[in-house]
């Protein structure tokens with residue numbers, strides 16, 4: 001969904017502009033994304049990314065990030081959320097093994113048969 005048609009702006013806190021300014025200053029206006037090897041992106045940042053939950057607006061979980069990395073991270077988060085939803089939907093309550101459930105009763109029945 002494009003930012004222009006999104007309702008996300010309405011979900012952001014009133015101090016969003018100040019948070020952007022603080023994160024940008026912290027990052028020196030350079031993208032804070034790091035690859036798997038820990039190497040930081042050298043591009044200019046332009047957007048603020050939520051590394052945690054979308055309503056967690058604490059500065060420590062916000063990342064000043066370039067547009068390509070923001071798109072990649074947002075897609076990765078969406079995919080992870082979709083997978084979590086899929087796993088939750090597939091999860092069923094665990095059933096007790098039928099052999100275990102009746103084990104004590106079965107043992108008594110066998111003992112009775114053997115000592116007849």
Ligand SMILES: [Zn+2]
Nearest residue numbers: 031041066069
């Ligand atoms: Zn970047």
